[in-house]
Amino acid sequence: MEKTGNGKRENWGSKFGFIMAAAGSAVGLGNIWRFPYLTGENGGGAFIVIYLACVLIIGLSIMVAEFTVGRRTSLAAVGAYKTTDRRWTFAGVLGVLSAFFIMGFYPVVGGWSAAYIFKSATGLLSDPAAIVDTFSAFTANPIEPILWMLGYLVVNVIIVSKGVKGGIEAAGKVLMPTLFVLLIFISIRNVMLPGAGAGMEFLFKPDWTKVSGGTFLAALGQAFFSLSLGMGCMITYGSYLNKKESLPSSALQVTIMDTGVAILAGVAIFPALFAYGMEPAAGPSLIFMVLPTVFAEMGGFGVFLSIIFFIAFTVAALTSSVSLLEVVVAYLIDERKMERKKAVYGTAAIMVCTGILSSLSMGLMSEFKILGVVVFDFFDILTDKIFLAIGGMFIAIFVGWFMKKEDLKDELTNGGTIKFGLFEIWYNLIKFVIPLAIAVVAFVGITSIEQTSLMIFGLAIIVVLAIFSKKL
Numbered sequence: 001m002e003k004t005g006n007g008k009r010e011n012w013g014s015k016f017g018f019i020m021a022a023a024g025s026a027v028g029l030g031n032i033w034r035f036p037y038l039t040g041e042n043g044g045g046a047f048i049v050i051y052l053a054c055v056l057i058i059g060l061s062i063m064v065a066e067f068t069v070g071r072r073t074s075l076a077a078v079g080a081y082k083t084t085d086r087r088w089t090f091a092g093v094l095g096v097l098s099a100f101f102i103m104g105f106y107p108v109v110g111g112w113s114a115a116y117i118f119k120s121a122t123g124l125l126s127d128p129a130a131i132v133d134t135f136s137a138f139t140a141n142p143i144e145p146i147l148w149m150l151g152y153l154v155v156n157v158i159i160v161s162k163g164v165k166g167g168i169e170a171a172g173k174v175l176m177p178t179l180f181v182l183l184i185f186i187s188i189r190n191v192m193l194p195g196a197g198a199g200m201e202f203l204f205k206p207d208w209t210k211v212s213g214g215t216f217l218a219a220l221g222q223a224f225f226s227l228s229l230g231m232g233c234m235i236t237y238g239s240y241l242n243k244k245e246s247l248p249s250s251a252l253q254v255t256i257m258d259t260g261v262a263i264l265a266g267v268a269i270f271p272a273l274f275a276y277g278m279e280p281a282a283g284p285s286l287i288f289m290v291l292p293t294v295f296a297e298m299g300g301f302g303v304f305l306s307i308i309f310f311i312a313f314t315v316a317a318l319t320s321s322v323s324l325l326e327v328v329v330a331y332l333i334d335e336r337k338m339e340r341k342k343a344v345y346g347t348a349a350i351m352v353c354t355g356i357l358s359s360l361s362m363g364l365m366s367e368f369k370i371l372g373v374v375v376f377d378f379f380d381i382l383t384d385k386i387f388l389a390i391g392g393m394f395i396a397i398f399v400g401w402f403m404k405k406e407d408l409k410d411e412l413t414n415g416g417t418i419k420f421g422l423f424e425i426w427y428n429l430i431k432f433v434i435p436l437a438i439a440v441v442a443f444v445g446i447t448s449i450e451q452t453s454l455m456i457f458g459l460a461i462i463v464v465l466a467i468f469s470k471k472l
């Protein structure tokens with residue numbers, strides 16, 4: 001085991017534990033909250049086809065690359081870049097910044113979800129006509145969602161302060177299988193509803209007329225967000241992995257699980273939505289408004305299902321946000337030689353502030369705009385539309401052009417002890433195809449987004465980091 005600032009580097013306890021933790025990071029709000037509403041807004045099946053292509057060709061290769069860099073260096077994002085080539089420190093710092101930004105809104109939605117477990121049990125579903133108003137009133141309330149968000153963050157702090165094996169891995173091993181079982185149960189139930197066929201058709205029959213230049217960036221950004229890529233999270237998780245496990249097969253397993261859950265979430269939502277004649281393009285509020293309405297129509301069993309669903313949802317969010325917190329904490333431990341507990345508390349304190357601002361931007365502060373958007377959207381759009389995709393492009397360029405091919409091969413075959421038959425294909429994808437593909441998609445997408453000033457601001461941050469972060 002490699003040394004770090006605090007003695008021996010912690011390792012995952014088992015392969016299963018690592019896969020569950022990495023899949024736990026990947027499977028989250030991205031799959032259950034965002035994937036269905038993006039699919040709904042972008043025309044269903046066609047979006048799914050583009051998304052799957054992004055996952056398979058770009059996402060999977062980048063995940064292999066991130067695991068490789070992490071395990072090779074046994075360091076979290078910033079250290080991994082820095083020890084290999086100092087000029088690249090900024091790409092790691094961009095990852096840490098992305099973690100902060102995603103955590104600017106993620107715990108808010110996590111808190112909503114936790115609140116809905118209790119709301120489902122205490123009468124939310126008794127008046128289906130009031131559900132939409134209840135959500136708007138709840139999220140706009142200046143106090144209640146903040147308290148839920150704080151509670152949610154406290155659980156994150158408890159898990160991450162216990163460390164990698166005792167906290168993150170232990171949580172993932174229990175929570176992830178629970179989630180799979182719950183989702184499968186809800187999906188089976190919903191597919192059997194009368195009228196569910198239209199939902200399946202919407203999901204699986206592509207309507208290409210809905211596709212525009214922006215759809216590709218939406219799909220690419222979603223692939224990165226959902227697979228936890230482009231910001232050093234999988235570098236960090238890979239850094240805790242022992243030298244025996246196969247990196248390509250681990251990446252494949254995590255990708256399959258993540259994509260499986262996204263599709264399952266679609267199946268859990270759309271058939272029911274169509275069966276009850278609702279609107280697929282309801283946006284971010286989709287699952288909070290539509291699903292409870294669907295559950296309310298089912299009577300007592302619906303209450304049970306709703307509680308279960310929101311437990312699963314909260315669980316999925318938790319295992320992801322701990323990985324976001326861990327990215328920052330691991331940086332502080334590796335590079336700033338901080339003690340784990342202190343690093344967790346300090347980081348969480350900042351996240352409390354950004355979370356409060358995001359939560360308030362749904363109500364009290366809805367008039368307060370940064371570069372044309374409310375605080376919540378500011379964090380969301382910057383990461384999802386710019387930082388992750390560009391961060392993914394950086395990791396591809398870094399691995400393809402700044403690491404030695406022999407070293408990569410050595411790491412991916414565990415020193416020649418296992419086979420990785422697709423190495424050449426992977427290497428060429430990473431070196432040539434992916435950087436170019438991301439550049440094109442990002443360019444077309446970024447120029448077609450309305451918030452031009454926000455985009456310019458995001459790109460400016462990256463340039464500033466590239467110039468000034470060499471000393472970090």
Ligand code: PHE
Nearest residue numbers: 026028029030225226228320
């Ligand atoms: N993958 C997580 C989700 O789908 C979010 C996430 C993004 C987590 C980036 C870590 C890093 O919800």
